[in-house]
Amino acid sequence: MQTWLAIFVIVACVAIVMQTIVIAAMYFMVSRQARRFQQIAEEFQARVTPMLGRIQMLIEDTQPKISSVMSDAVEITHLARTQVQRVDRVMVEAIDRLRMQLVHADQILTGALETIEDTGSKLRKTLWAPVQSATAVVRGVQVGLEFFRGTRRPPRHGESPTEQPDESLFI
DSSP states (O other): OHHHHHHHHHHHHHHHHHHHHHHHHHHHHHHHHHHHHHHHHHHHHHHHHHHHHHHHHHHHHHHHHHHHHHHHHHHHHHHHHHHHHHHHHHHHHHHHHHHHHHHHHHHHHHHHHHHHHHHHHHHHHHHHHHHHHHHHHHHHHHHHHHHHHTOOOOOOTTOOTTSOTTGGGOO
């Protein structure tokens, strides 16, 4: 068992030495990588810092311009809204006036047509009645003359032979 103990101690020592060597190798690798990352970070910072400075200056220069553009856009929007509302009011007024004018024109035309119709009726009554009376008088004279002469004309188409030709003239 002594031998086993010695072998175990030797194996443990070898394992500890190997672990120490592996840990030391890992330490050197990690420190080398850390230096490399440090170098990359310094290069990155050296490149990015001037760009960030320029971007900061650009933002400081353009910020008042952007604010001015935004305030101008707000003012333009307000003016456009005001103008659209004005145009809307004008269009509504114009449409209302046009509607009123159309109603007025319709009333005028209706009145004129009624007047023309009344005038036509009165003219027809005024002119047609004397014409019918004159025609009746002429027919009466004609029938009287025929009676005195003793001549009778033959009945017209559509008249019955017993119907007197002058009876159709009287209403």
